[in-house]
Amino acid sequence: MTSTVSRIAYAGRSGSIEPSPALGAGAVPRPAWMDELAVRLEEVAPEWFSRFLPPEEGGRESAVLILFGPPPAGADDDSEHVVLIERSHTMRTQPAQIAFPGGSRDPEDDDLVATALREAEEETGVDPAGVDVVAQLPSLFLAPAQFVVAPVLGWWAQPSPIGVRDPAEVHDVLSVPVSHLVDPATRFSVTHPSGYVGPGFDLDHLLLWGFTAGLISSVLELGGLSRPWDPEIRRELPERYLGGRRP
DSSP: OOOOOOOOEEOTTTOOBOBOGGGOSSOOOOOHHHHHHHHHHTTSOGGGTOSOOOOSSOOEEEEEEEEEEOOBTTOOSOOOEEEEEEEOTTOSSSTTOEEOSEEEOOTTOSSHHHHHHHHHHHHHOOOGGGEEEEEEOOOEEETTTTEEEEEEEEEESSOOOBOOSOTTTEEEEEEEEHHHHTOGGGEEEEEOTTSOEEEEEEETTEEEOHHHHHHHHHHHHHTTOOOOOOTTOEEEOOGGGTTTOOO
């Protein structure tokens, strides 16, 4: 793992990540790069985000929330942060994986945006009323689980405390600075025994890879935030992250 100082905030099993008191009670305007990203999203094909596109029929509808926001309390830089979860280590599928909050669409969900917001609230305590929905990205396909996933891009205009709300599904909640994600020292390519090669990010003692890493990499690049990094630096996926998962 890299020795780069991460400034990642962790809720822990029973703690929380609090909004910065400096934000006050008003809404925080979203940064210009997110407005530019929303425009560019209308110009790119779904293949920009993944080669795994949904089949014409079948697949379980689901959604994830890609939530960027201002730095939380205690942060010592002004970089925007993104909310991620570490999945429970005892889950049958994808244990200990780093992921966006999200899950399957429920019958009562009006749409997939509602699914993403509901799941984020259930898993992390994010208050949906404080989220400014910027765009819904093209749906992508997770073949192993047969999920058709709609990524929902949001700006956290009025942050709320977040933490583990469902220990059966979530081991920890993270608030990760964009400055950490774009640092070339934290980036590399992950290799999987199946032959898969994709982007990876060091998160202290954790590893971000697979579907979530690919989406973050694409969003950062499309938002004009990426910095050059060396994809020829390769690391094998640690055994603890296999857990039956196949990209």
